[in-house]
Amino acid sequence: MKANKMKKVLIALDYDPTARKVAEEGYSLAKTMGAKVMLLHVIADATYYSALEYSPPTGFLGFNYTDALHLLDEGGLEKATKHFLDKFKSHLGDETIKTLIKEGDFAEAILKTAKDLHVDVIVLGSHSRRWLEEILMGSVTEKVLHHTSVPLFIVPTKQKK
Numbered sequence: 001m002k003a004n005k006m007k008k009v010l011i012a013l014d015y016d017p018t019a020r021k022v023a024e025e026g027y028s029l030a031k032t033m034g035a036k037v038m039l040l041h042v043i044a045d046a047t048y049y050s051a052l053e054y055s056p057p058t059g060f061l062g063f064n065y066t067d068a069l070h071l072l073d074e075g076g077l078e079k080a081t082k083h084f085l086d087k088f089k090s091h092l093g094d095e096t097i098k099t100l101i102k103e104g105d106f107a108e109a110i111l112k113t114a115k116d117l118h119v120d121v122i123v124l125g126s127h128s129r130r131w132l133e134e135i136l137m138g139s140v141t142e143k144v145l146h147h148t149s150v151p152l153f154i155v156p157t158k159q160k161k
Contacts, residue, residue: 006033006120009153012040012110012140013088018125018157020091025155026123027092035120039088040100041081042109107143114150122150125157 011026013019023039030037078101085099102109114122126141145152 004120006030006035008038008117008119009033009035009121009123010038010040010110010114010117010119011123012042012106012125013085014041014106014125014140015084016125016157019088021157022123022125022155023088023092026153027094027097029121029123029153033121036096036098037092037094038098038100038117038119039085040102040110040113041085042106043077043081043101043103044106106140107147110140110144111147114148119150121153122148123153123155125155 009026009030011023011030013023027037081101082099085101089095089097089099100113102113110122110124113119122144124141124144126139141152141154145154
């Protein structure tokens with residue numbers, strides 16, 4: 001049996017503080033396989049970013065809450081997202097990493113991007129949310145899992161108690 005060579009790895013990142021772990025684990029996987037890395041963030045409804053419960057990864061690699069204060073300005077959300085992804089690219093120390101920003105439903109955008117770019121692996125974090133968020137938004141990882149034929153590398157990020 002001939003093994004397929006994995007050439008492209010798509011790492012989907014949200015603004016959760018655990019995104020650092022997802023990026024590092026996904027990058028390590030990609031480098032082990034000699035694959036190209038793409039970091040993706042999906043911009044959903046802008047009101048999500050202004051919610052009181054929303055908390056960007058404060059203090060992570062220079063991305064702090066003052067950056068988030070300008071998110072709802074015209075073009076500010078996309079600019080902050082580019083800054084966010086560029087910080088991860090810098091943290092991983094690899095200038096060949098491609099960064100992508102998409103808009104829309106989280107799961108649908110991840111699935112479409114993976115299909116359009118013919119990626120070989122999708123890397124996602126799986127963290128437990130409050131039950132109300134699960135009801136309203138559903139689990140992005142679960143939606144991607146049930147609607148893709150691309151292998152997933154799921155990084156558990158639930159914080160231990």
